Amino acid sequence: MSKRLLVAVVLLALAALLVAPVAAQETIKIYTSWPLTGGTQAVGESMLKAAQLAVEHYIADNEGGPAGFNIEIVALDDASPTTGAWDGVIEAENAQRCVNDPACMVYFGTYNSGAAKVSMPITNAAGIAQISPANSNPCLTRTAASCAADEPTIYRPSGVVNYFRTNATDDVQGPAAASWAQCAGFESVYVLDDTQAYGKGIADEFVLHAESIGLTVAGRASVESTDIDFRALLNDVRRSGATLVYGGFVLDSGGPQVIQQMSEQGLFDAGIKFMGPDGLTSPSLFDQIGGVEVAEGNVLLTFPGLQPSALTSEAGQRFYQDYLAQNSNEEPDPYATYAYQSMQVILASIEQAGAADRTAILDAMRGLSGFDGITGTFSFDENGDSTLAVFYGYDVSEGKIGNAVAISPTMQDTECVVTG
Amino acid sequence: MDLELQFFIGQIIVGLTIGSYLALIALGYTMVYGIVELINFAHGDLFAFGFFISLTIFTAINPPRPLDVVGLLTILPLIFVITMLLTGGLNTLIDRVAYKPLRNAPKLAPLLTAVGVSFALEAIYAIWVGANQVPYPNYFPRIDILRQWFGLDTAIQLTTKDLFLFGVTIPLMIGLNFFIERTKIGKAMRASAQDREAAAMMGINVNRIIATTFFIGGALAGAAGLVWGLYINSGRFLMGFEAGLMAFTSAVLGGIGNIRGAVLGAFIIGMIKSMSDFYFEPSWTRVMIFGILILLLVFRPSGILGSTQSIEKI
Incomplete structure (x- = not known):
């Protein structure tokens, strides 16, 4: 008897799984990938909270998600439990998961520049927009004295710029x-x-x-x-x-x-x-x-940018104060500012594209100009770097x-x- | 006094302090090797356990910091005893679970379980205390003796914490030496180290002696972890790796299996590290330490004071 009950429950659960995607058709997923364990756990958690706060603020201001979509953040961890630091294999898996999920429209990461070197070619080949809340290695987007000869072209196998960041570089x-x-x-x-x-x-x-x-x-x-x-x-x-x-x-x-x-x-x-x-x-x-x-x-x-507490704009102060209020006055990590601002960019790009379409969203992000982020007004240059990047x-x-x-x-x- | 000379004396003090905490850890390596010929790779992680468990107890008791005289005479010894008992107990448990069943297996098997135990412990610490640097509050009062008590204007730093470190480690080393040389159990340990079967035939409970050895080695590592915490005031889940590497090298340098050799080796390594960090560059320190180790072992394969094991086994 109990065995039959179990079978029935399992069948029901399976049916629910099959039905679920249909019900969630209007959802756009954003995969985040940065350390949520290990030595930089506190940074990663703070960035995630800031990204979520950006979505909440957007929904409150626009009485709904961008272009009418629900936004779901899928928070992935790219740190290895054994070393406590980011791991290339895990990072590659994370990027691949986004590519393989038809609902994933933007890959939001990484924290470590080394990890970005792993995921950038994957998202680039798939034509998905990637935005980083923290990478500061200049070679990811342009040539600098310290870069290898084939950087940054090896990160762009398709030849198209799909990677963006709003903070300054090292x-x-x-x-x-x-x-x-x-x-x-x-x-x-x-x-x-x-x-x-x-x-x-x-x-x-x-x-x-x-x-x-x-x-x-x-x-x-x-x-x-x-x-x-x-x-x-x-x-x-x-x-x-x-x-x-x-x-x-x-x-x-x-x-x-x-x-x-x-x-x-x-x-x-x-x-x-x-x-x-x-x-x-x-x-x-x-x-x-x-x-x-x-x-x-x-x-x-x-x-490479402004601390949360040093933000002067109205939107910046709103982020800082609401973050403190939500987290019992715990200071946000400095990179939380850029996690919030990057999420603003993502949401604006989805709104602009008006459809759950990877190419349209990528084009919208690339074309962003005169954007009002919490650190100020900026555009992306031809490399995907912010025009407003100060140390x-x-x-x-x-x-x-x-x-x-x-x-x-x-x-x-x-x-x-x-x-x- | 000449400033350079003052700095030189300062470095000797640093070298002696490094040597004293390394010696406590090295003793555990050498004792275990002496008796079961096993390199207990997890031993460095017992040092880390001593650090974390004593910090946990301190946090639970939450005494004033720094401790007052009453605290130093009551709470501190109490935490010392509990930490040593727990760390010693953990080492005995590790032996019981991971090494004892393999006592007669090929040498490679317990070596691998030891590596496994080390990794497992490190992963557990990472979950327990996190992967970050863990601060260990200043429970022991720090007074710059030469300047604050004697009013000397000198670059030499000798603090009450240095004296505390020596005051704990040196008596423990002397006590261990006395225990092994003069007591009945110590004699049984030496007998078991020389020839396990013959010792068993003489009526010595070899298994109990081995367990005792693991307990004492672990307790010393626990004491080292506690002293380190009070002395350096910070640690990390991987701290046992670095300390264990240096302590193991000390034990080999002095002659593995040889108690006095381990202490001598630790002081030599401490001195090399202190001098190399100061007069050369920290990036060369490991080259120095292991270069000297290689040279010495090439000419004296059984270490400075000689490994009792290899001599008697041959």
């Missing part, structure tokens, strides 16, 4: 940081990195530019990203007479430990500061070093990533005053 981050350091009065810098592509690349750029503008590089060292004891190295920093440590790190490669041990070994007490790139610019950094008070007044961070430097104050100043490799002494 190639100016190292130089801009060096100029900012000099502008802010530092004369001697000790430069560290984690021996990985991103960290070492950005630290090398910093050193090159520092030497060209007359900022002394008192020491240069690459550390094992798995190392756990940096005290001997920090004594060398002390000996070098540097007043600033520039660290090319990300959240899961030793940066938090260097900051924490700088504090513990009394380097901060001795007036030595730490400056780090966008890979460390996240509120979750403060949890890892034992509290924001450790960083306050001692840590400087650079970021900012931040201090840590009042318990969060604080005051912003626009930074650039050519900034002058008068421009570096950090203002609220």
Whole structure:
């Protein structure tokens, strides 16, 4: 008897599965792909919440989804549970899942530039629009000094641009940081990195530019990203007479430990500061070093865009305040701004296309111009990059990533005053 | 005093501190190898367990930070004992589940289960505490002794935390040495290490002795994890890998199976790391450490003080 009941239930469930797609015909799916586990879990979750908030705001403002469609976010994780970091195999599977799902109209990712290198050719061949909330490697969209000869064409097998981003890129981050350091009065810098592509690349750029503008590089060292004891190295920093440590790190490669041990070994007490790139610019950094008070007044961070709290536009303030309200006043991750803005772009493109059609939506996104995002008004250039992409430097104050100043490799002494 | 000399002395202190926590971990490698000829790859992860479990207990008790004198004399020893018991117990359990059934199997089998246990533990830690850096609050008061107590203007840093590290690790090492050299169980351990079958024939319960060895090795790693937490104040789910690698190298350098060799090896590795990070570059430190290891093993295959095992087995 119970066996028959079971069979009946299973049959019913199967029938429901068959019927479901028909009922959900008016739904457009957006697949997101970035780490939701591992070292950057906090960043990924915050970006997802911001993307969802963008959809909520759109529906509230337009009394419905774009072009009358329901929007469903399918949140995928591209981090490997064993390493806690993004994984190329998982990322490729994620992109393939979107391609294989007829309802998937936009592939929304990635966080790590390395992961984008994996998924971009897949979405490009399929003619699906891809937009990233965070990738900052310049080679994804155009040639730069640090790129391989065949970049970015290898990411565009079809020859058509299908990839977009609204944040700035790394190639100016190292130089801009060096100029900012000099502008802010530092004369001697000790430069560290984690021996990985991103960290070492950005630290090398910093050193090159520092030497060209007359900022002394008192020491240069690459550390094992798995190392756990940096005290001997920090004594060398002390000996070098540097007043600033520039660290090319990300959240899961030793940066938090260097900051924490700088504090513990009394380097901060001795007036030595730490400056780090966008890979460390996240509120979750403060949890890892034992509290924001450790960083306050001692840590400087650079970021390819505006922090949520620094958004001045009305829409930007609405995002920031509503996010705080929804998440019991937990600060959004800096990249949440760009997750929200990218979702704005996606929804506008669907509205413009007016149909659940991959090509029409891609064309609409490419043709976007004078778009009012939460960081300002921008268009996409022929490479898919935003025309409004500026780097900012931040201090840590009042318990969060604080005051912003626009930074650039050519900034002058008068421009570096950090203002609220 | 000359500034360079002050920095040199500072580096010696750093090297000694690295050596002391590595020694506690290296002892577990060498004891287990001495008695069952197994490289317990999961041993570094016991160090990480000591870190996480003691942090969990501290968080549950939530004492003032830093601890006051009463706390230092009551809560701290209590947490030490619980951490050592739990970590020792975990190591005994690992032996019971993953190594003991393979005692007479080919050597490769327990080696692989050890690697498996290590990966499994790391994955469990990642789920338990997350993949991020975990801060360990400053429960132990840090006072810069030379400057704050003696008013000296010097680049040498010697803090109360350094003294605490030495104050815990050195007595533990001496205690272990005494235990193995002078007690009945220690004698039984040495006998079992020399010849398991003969020891069994003499009426020694070899299985119990092996379990005891795993327990003591684990307890020392647990103590190291707790001391590390209070000393360095941060850790990560993978911290056992790095620490285990260095500690295992220490044990081999000193002569695996040899208790004093493990301690000596740990201090040598600590000193190399400290000096290399300071006078050369951190990116060369591993080259230095393993270069010296290779050179030494080529000329002295059984390590500096000699592996008791290989000499007596041959």
